[in-house]
Amino acid sequence: MTTRIENVGIVVQDLELVRDFFVALGLEVKGVAQVHGPWVDLTLGLEDVESRICVLGSDDSDAQIELQQYVTPTPLPAARAGIPNVIGLHRVSLQVTDLEGHVGRLAQEGYGLRGEVARYADECHLCYVVGPEDLLVMLFEPISPA
Known part of the structure; x- marks a missing residue:
């Protein structure tokens, strides 16, 4: 199976x-x-x-x-959408290139960050975007080895 x-x-x-x-x-x-x-x-x-x-x-x-x-x-309607600790569908995660470019373009379209862009160890930069209908989308960009 x-x-x-x-x-x-x-x-x-x-x-x-x-x-x-x-x-x-x-x-x-x-x-x-x-x-x-x-x-x-x-x-x-x-x-x-x-x-x-x-x-x-x-x-x-x-x-x-x-x-x-x-x-x-x-x-x-959902009970409380757009908040990370609500039980249910938490978020959708997308790997992207040019994270800052995506964040800037989405901001111009009226979509903001839930928090800030952060670095996770030596693995990636990531952030939560609050999209239409309070949908949470995690964007992450792997850090290229130096």
Whole structure:
């Protein structure tokens, strides 16, 4: 028996806004769909489900992010999003090049840091960005050996 990570699903209110945020970070749209019908209702244990989906990924990884916007039923708000110590989905982590460039560009688009850019030992620089809908995204850039 084998197991591999296929994707992480994130329910969002504004699919295009969150999609564009991840595309700006370098991910690519790998697929889009609108799903509904008995199989969806049965799988989710909900009734009359209709949702829009956007799958994002990169060419150098099989793991993907699946954004899902419910048309019906009405999505429920998270208890407290954007805070690292809330139980539930904590964050999405992306390895990037030019961390400072990403942080600067995201700041121009209105997305700030949760804390500050920090150095972890001799391994990487990292930070938490608060994205659309208070989604936490950890960006990290490995430190190149000298």
